[in-house]
Structures are given as C-alpha cells and as structure tokens.
Amino acid sequence: MDIFSQQLINGLTYGSLLGFIALGYTMVYGILNLINFAHGDMVTLAAFLAITIAPLAVAAGTLAMIITLAAVVVSVCIIAILLEKIAYKPLRAAPRLSLIVSALGAGMVIKNAIMLIWGANPRIFPRNLFPAGLAKFSDISVSYLSVIILLLNILVMLTLYIFINKTRVGIAIKALSTDYSVAELMGVNVNNTVMIVFLIGGGVGALGGMLIGASYTTVTFSMGFDYGIKAFIAAILGGIGSIPGAMFGGLLLGLTYTFCSGYVSSAWANTVTYLLLIILLIFRPNGLFGRSLVQKV
Amino acid sequence: MKKYFLVLIMILILFCACNRKTSNEFVVGVQAPITGEYASEGQGMSNAVKLIVQQQNDEGGLNGVMIKVITCDDEGSPQKASICAKKLVNDGAKVVIGSYTSTATAASQEIYANASVIQTSDATAAVLTQGNYKTYFRASFNDDIEGEFTANYFVNVKKYGNIAIISDYSSFSSGLAGAVVKNIGLLGGNIVCNEKIDANAQDFKAVLTKIKALNPDVIYFSGYYTQSGLLRAQQVQLDIQADYVGGNATDNPQFIEIAGEQNAIDSYLVGLPVPEQLDYPEALKFNSDYLREYKAPVPSIWTVINADGLRVVFEAMKQVNTNDTIAAIEHIKGGMKDFRGLTGPITIQRNGERAGSIYRVNVINSDLDYETVYYDPVSGK
CATH class of the missing domain: 3.40.50.2300 (Response regulator)
Structure with missing residues (x-):
C-alpha cells in the first residue's frame, strides 16, 4: 500500500509537470488550429532565465523565490507575445502548413539562442529557489517541491476554469475556439484574444520550465524537444483544445508511465504506456475531453 | 538563363567547399x-x-x-x-x-x-x-574486467545480501550491467532486480520506488554521470537506505553538482583512478x-x-x-x-585491448574528495 501511494505521488508530480506544458499547446491549438512547436523551447528558456535571475534576486532574501518566479513568468509572457506577433500573426491567413513551418523555425531560433547565450553544457538549476526538504508519512516521502507542484497544478486549473467561464475575455476565447469566423463577425477582438492566449500559455509553460529545473536539477538547451513531445501527447490525450483536458492528459500520461515502470517493467514502460494511449485513442479519437468534430460538407 | 547562372554559381561554391584539403x-x-x-x-x-x-x-x-x-x-x-x-x-x-x-x-x-x-x-x-x-x-x-571487479567487491568484500542493478539502453551501460550481473551470478550473489531507465528521461522515481520495496543493500547504476547524479538525488528524496554505487562513467565532477553536495557524500564509484590520484x-x-x-x-x-x-x-x-x-x-x-x-x-594486445587493469573503488567523503577504499587485488595499485 505504501509503495502504491508513493507511486501515485510520483506519477501525479510528473504528470502535473507535463500538464503545465500541455496547456500551452492546447490553448493555441484551440484558437488557431496551430501546433506551436516553439512552445517546448519557451519552457526551456524559462528554466535558463531563472538560472540567470535567481542569483540576482537572492539579495532580496525570502522574497527571492517570488521575485524570480514573477520576473521569469513576465519575461516569457512578453517573449511569447513577441513570438506570436513576429512568427504567427503575419501568416494568420496563410495555409496551416506555412504556420507549422514558421513554428518549427521559431523553435530552432529560440533553442539556438539559448545555446549561444548559456552555452551547450548542461546547467545546474539554482537549489535555493524552492524550499528543499522532505515530508514523511510512515514509509512515504514527499518532497516539499512535489507538494508545491501539486498545489500549483490545482490552483492553475481552478483559476483558468473560472477565467474562461466567468470573464469576458475568457468567453471571447471560448467563442473563438468554437467558431473563429462567426466570433470575428460578432465583434470579438481577435488580435487581443490571441495575444492573451499566448500570454497564458507562455506564463504557465514558464512555471512548468522552472519546476522541471528545480525537480531534476540539470537543464540543457535541447530538453524542450523531449518534454515538448510528451506534453503534446498529453494534450492530444486530453483532447486538444480542451483546457481541463491538457491537465488531465498530463496526469494520465504521468500516472500510466509511473505505474508501468513500477508494476510492469521499467524496460517496457515507454512501449506499454504508448500502447495503452493508442488503445484509448481508438475508442475516444478526440481524447478525454475533446469535442467530436462534425464537419458539414 | 538567370536560373542556369545561379545553379552554376552554387555548383562552384560546392566545389570550393569540398576542395579544402591541405597536404x-x-x-x-x-x-x-x-x-x-x-x-x-x-x-x-x-x-x-x-x-x-x-x-x-x-x-x-x-x-x-x-x-x-x-x-x-x-x-x-x-x-x-x-x-x-x-x-x-x-x-x-x-x-x-x-x-x-x-x-x-x-x-x-x-x-x-x-x-x-x-x-x-x-x-x-x-x-x-x-x-x-x-x-x-x-x-x-574492457567492461568485462570491470564487471568481474565490481562483482567481487559486492559479493566477497562488502558481502551485500540484496543487490539492485540499474542500467540504460546505451551499448556501454547495458554491456557493463550485463558483465556485472553475469559475474555476480558466478560468485553466487543475490540480485533482487535488474531495471532499465530511459536516459532521455529525468524522472526515475517510479523505478526507484519499485526497488525500495525490495529492500536492497546496494543500488548499482552502470550508466553515465548525468543520470547517475539524478538517480542518487532521487534515491535520497525517496529515503531509500542503501549504498549507492556508480560504474566508471559516474566519474565526473558534475555527478556531485547534479546529485547535490549533501546527497553525493558516501556515494561509491567503481572505476579507474581520478586524474588527481x-x-x-x-x-x-x-x-x-x-x-x-x-x-x-x-x-x-x-x-x-x-x-x-x-x-x-x-x-x-x-x-x-x-x-x-x-x-x-x-x-x-x-x-x-x-x-x-x-x-x-x-601494452596493447593483438586484439586492440589493453593488458592488465587499474580498477579501484572510491568513495566521496564529507569534504567531497575521492577516497580510495579498495584496490584491484591483482594489480595492487
């Protein structure tokens, strides 16, 4: 039982991290039908920005964590908006394929910029940013960081849920994702709404990048690809375009992977995990929370 | 016409790029x-x-x-x-x-x-x-020699009862783990599990939690220092009371950085001497x-x-x-x-292998220095 609970916590923590990244993919896709391939690299960028900003913020003492988090999230939000303005907005009327190429290119530019600025060596993420230490319940040990990750996951999910359903901007996002052209005709400000979507995706992704850095200590300029792909799969699993879907998709992927390694076979964990996901998608092609797509001809 | 001209220029550039050999x-x-x-x-x-x-x-x-x-x-x-x-x-x-x-x-x-x-x-x-x-x-x-040396240290010197082995999919790591497992078997040691991790991943807690349930006396990892540091850090996070032993590719100063200084203390490294030694x-x-x-x-x-x-x-x-x-x-x-x-x-043998062996076991002491605790009984030092 202890082992089971421990694995549950392991899986939830890992899944939450994927969920933070998956959110950025799913929100952008919901509105623009675009897979923002540069998103994984934005997440990496957040981790590297934290490496630079954290030592400067240490002078502020106990507030260092808050200052660093805020500074990094704000910077990444700004870069995400710039990314949209430079790489995607001019192509909004162009075929989807051009947008995808632009996204891949933007990802490469960000990745290489990280390499040129911070170097190609793996970097150690600052240890003093998040509280270190372990909470122990009988045989289960939970790091404070895992607790923070889980709490943040719930907090982000609730905030976004209220934001999307109760605010004007949120309803505009919903309208745009339901029917882009009709919403536009009804007077929804497309440019501002798209900007806000990139802002939210970038901000939550930045949070994810820093939590990944803190959890696994080493960050490399190329790590965005691996996490990006896994988060992208989580987004599809949850139903791409659905915000709760991204979070639950992440959790499901994290839990499946963890329980496969723990109870089936660590050597087969990846194979078994993705096999289960394929089976799930056969029965629910639009993911857990996805709308079924009926296209009128 | 313009097109052909461009193509010609490109071919010329290609030729220039290829012919840079110096004699x-x-x-x-x-x-x-x-x-x-x-x-x-x-x-x-x-x-x-x-x-x-x-x-x-x-x-x-x-x-x-x-x-x-x-x-x-x-x-x-x-x-x-x-x-x-x-x-x-x-x-x-x-x-x-x-x-x-x-x-x-x-x-x-x-x-x-x-x-x-x-x-x-x-x-x-x-x-x-x-x-x-x-x-x-x-x-x-050759890894086979390190496998023999490691197995002898585990079974005959440390007398570990339960041994947990972890490796990744690289030819180096799986080869070394295979040699260690084979030699532990020959010496009659008890391997409680032989697990694989994905070297591209960073979260190994699932595998470590599984190992924790088996109460090992030692966790041995045969891969590289990046994953080794993470494994050691996550072992401490999960509060698994077992010795941690890394194979020869754990020897890199970044192991200590990645694991964290406090966590790295008391880790064992089987391998060659470090440069300072x-x-x-x-x-x-x-x-x-x-x-x-x-x-x-x-x-x-x-x-x-x-x-x-x-x-x-x-x-x-x-x-x-x-x-x-x-x-x-x-x-x-x-x-x-x-x-x-x-x-x-x-001395290099006909098959390209170096003769002899200079293996030893180092432990990271509280000053974060390597301290040799065991030498190869054959070569002495």
Whole structure:
C-alpha cells in the first residue's frame, strides 16, 4: 500500500509537470488550429532565465523565490507575445502548413539562442529557489517541491476554469475556439484574444520550465524537444483544445508511465504506456475531453 | 538563363567547399560530444588532444611533419558519429581520437577501418574489440574486467545480501550491467532486480520506488554521470537506505553538482583512478600543463585515457620512423611493451585491448574528495 501511494505521488508530480506544458499547446491549438512547436523551447528558456535571475534576486532574501518566479513568468509572457506577433500573426491567413513551418523555425531560433547565450553544457538549476526538504508519512516521502507542484497544478486549473467561464475575455476565447469566423463577425477582438492566449500559455509553460529545473536539477538547451513531445501527447490525450483536458492528459500520461515502470517493467514502460494511449485513442479519437468534430460538407 | 547562372554559381561554391584539403600536414581528428549532455567530457578530449599535439609540434612535429587537429561534434549519438567519421576521413585525418560513448564509437569504427585511419578511444564496451577492426585499439579497459571487479567487491568484500542493478539502453551501460550481473551470478550473489531507465528521461522515481520495496543493500547504476547524479538525488528524496554505487562513467565532477553536495557524500564509484590520484611523473606534468593551458583541471580520467591513446600512436610512429598508419598500428599491437603512459604502463594486445587493469573503488567523503577504499587485488595499485 505504501509503495502504491508513493507511486501515485510520483506519477501525479510528473504528470502535473507535463500538464503545465500541455496547456500551452492546447490553448493555441484551440484558437488557431496551430501546433506551436516553439512552445517546448519557451519552457526551456524559462528554466535558463531563472538560472540567470535567481542569483540576482537572492539579495532580496525570502522574497527571492517570488521575485524570480514573477520576473521569469513576465519575461516569457512578453517573449511569447513577441513570438506570436513576429512568427504567427503575419501568416494568420496563410495555409496551416506555412504556420507549422514558421513554428518549427521559431523553435530552432529560440533553442539556438539559448545555446549561444548559456552555452551547450548542461546547467545546474539554482537549489535555493524552492524550499528543499522532505515530508514523511510512515514509509512515504514527499518532497516539499512535489507538494508545491501539486498545489500549483490545482490552483492553475481552478483559476483558468473560472477565467474562461466567468470573464469576458475568457468567453471571447471560448467563442473563438468554437467558431473563429462567426466570433470575428460578432465583434470579438481577435488580435487581443490571441495575444492573451499566448500570454497564458507562455506564463504557465514558464512555471512548468522552472519546476522541471528545480525537480531534476540539470537543464540543457535541447530538453524542450523531449518534454515538448510528451506534453503534446498529453494534450492530444486530453483532447486538444480542451483546457481541463491538457491537465488531465498530463496526469494520465504521468500516472500510466509511473505505474508501468513500477508494476510492469521499467524496460517496457515507454512501449506499454504508448500502447495503452493508442488503445484509448481508438475508442475516444478526440481524447478525454475533446469535442467530436462534425464537419458539414 | 538567370536560373542556369545561379545553379552554376552554387555548383562552384560546392566545389570550393569540398576542395579544402591541405597536404603537408599530419591531421589528427577528434570525434567527441562537444555539445549535449556529455559536453564536459567531449571538450576535455578535444582540449587534451590539442595540448598533446601542441607539445609535439613544439618538439618539431611528428617525424618532421607538423600536426593539425580537426574536431567534429558527434553529440554522443550514433547517427552523428558516422557523419563525423566520413567528414574526418574526407578531411584527411590519419588518427582519430574518439568517441567518448561506446555507441558513437561503434557507429564509426568501420568507416575508419576501411580508410586505414587509426582510431583509439576511451570507450569500454566489450563489443568494440570483437569486430576485429585492424586500426582500432584502446587505452581503456574492457567492461568485462570491470564487471568481474565490481562483482567481487559486492559479493566477497562488502558481502551485500540484496543487490539492485540499474542500467540504460546505451551499448556501454547495458554491456557493463550485463558483465556485472553475469559475474555476480558466478560468485553466487543475490540480485533482487535488474531495471532499465530511459536516459532521455529525468524522472526515475517510479523505478526507484519499485526497488525500495525490495529492500536492497546496494543500488548499482552502470550508466553515465548525468543520470547517475539524478538517480542518487532521487534515491535520497525517496529515503531509500542503501549504498549507492556508480560504474566508471559516474566519474565526473558534475555527478556531485547534479546529485547535490549533501546527497553525493558516501556515494561509491567503481572505476579507474581520478586524474588527481595518478602519481606517475608524466601524469603530474600532464595535469599541471592542462591546468595552465585551460585554467581548469582535467575533467575526468577519460580525458587522460584519450591523451594516452594519442601518445601511444605518436610514440609508435616515432619508433617505426614513419607516419604510415598501417606500420604504426602493427607496431602498437605487437611491438610496444610497457609504454610509459599517464595512466601507468601500457601494452596493447593483438586484439586492440589493453593488458592488465587499474580498477579501484572510491568513495566521496564529507569534504567531497575521492577516497580510495579498495584496490584491484591483482594489480595492487
């Protein structure tokens, strides 16, 4: 039982991290039908920005964590908006394929910029940013960081849920994702709404990048690809375009992977995990929370 | 018309790009992971080769010919490795040092052998000498020997009851784990689990939690320092009371950084001596020259092993009085005995393996220094 609970916590923590990244993919896709391939690299960028900003913020003492988090999230939000303005907005009327190429290119530019600025060596993420230490319940040990990750996951999910359903901007996002052209005709400000979507995706992704850095200590300029792909799969699993879907998709992927390694076979964990996901998608092609797509001809 | 003109210009550029061979120089190639997660090792290799070559050039070159170094970044991956191998051969390399990982080394062996380019590396996977490539030799030791040494330490010296083994999918890590498992079996030790991790992942808590339930006395990992550091940190996070032992690729200063200083203390490392533990006069000189040139200490023993490989080639060419690679490799594999290497006396056998062994067990003490707790009973020291 202890082992089971421990694995549950392991899986939830890992899944939450994927969920933070998956959110950025799913929100952008919901509105623009675009897979923002540069998103994984934005997440990496957040981790590297934290490496630079954290030592400067240490002078502020106990507030260092808050200052660093805020500074990094704000910077990444700004870069995400710039990314949209430079790489995607001019192509909004162009075929989807051009947008995808632009996204891949933007990802490469960000990745290489990280390499040129911070170097190609793996970097150690600052240890003093998040509280270190372990909470122990009988045989289960939970790091404070895992607790923070889980709490943040719930907090982000609730905030976004209220934001999307109760605010004007949120309803505009919903309208745009339901029917882009009709919403536009009804007077929804497309440019501002798209900007806000990139802002939210970038901000939550930045949070994810820093939590990944803190959890696994080493960050490399190329790590965005691996996490990006896994988060992208989580987004599809949850139903791409659905915000709760991204979070639950992440959790499901994290839990499946963890329980496969723990109870089936660590050597087969990846194979078994993705096999289960394929089976799930056969029965629910639009993911857990996805709308079924009926296209009128 | 304009189109044809453009095409013509492009073809011309292509020709210019291809014909850059220089003739009157002896070219030494470095195929190493200059970027990526093993970058610290790759850069160490490249630095060491440049240092040795510079010293040789200061003495008037090799049999009167000046030496030039070309580096190619293989990122430790087999795909990039074969691209690098072709590039280095095209650029006229006669000797290639590389690569750091066994997987990347294996992917490039055939290309060098076909071009009669001497290749030497620090890679330790047993398969590397089983292909009978005539131009390959290594100054490092076969993993099978490390497997025997590790098993003996676990079963006969430490008398561990429950042994947990973890490896990744690289040819080096799985080969070493296989050798350790086989030898523990021969000595009658008890392996409670033999797990695999994905070296691209960073979260190994699921596997470690599974291991925790089996109450092991020791967790042994046969892969590289990046994952090794994370495993050790996550072992402490999960509060698993067992000794942690890393194989030879855990030896890198970044292991301590990644695991965290507090967590790294009391970790064991089975492997070769670290550079600071080498007390041969040649090694002391190499360490201090490297520090002076690069303002940083030698990153790991692998840097020294690679330097030794290159020194063996230079020495052989001087002894046979020609820079011909076939004559030199013949001499290395048959004629040279007890060359004074940085890592001790070097004799290369006919199959390209180095004779003897210099394994030991180090533990990271509370000052974060390596302390040797056990030597190879055969070689003594």
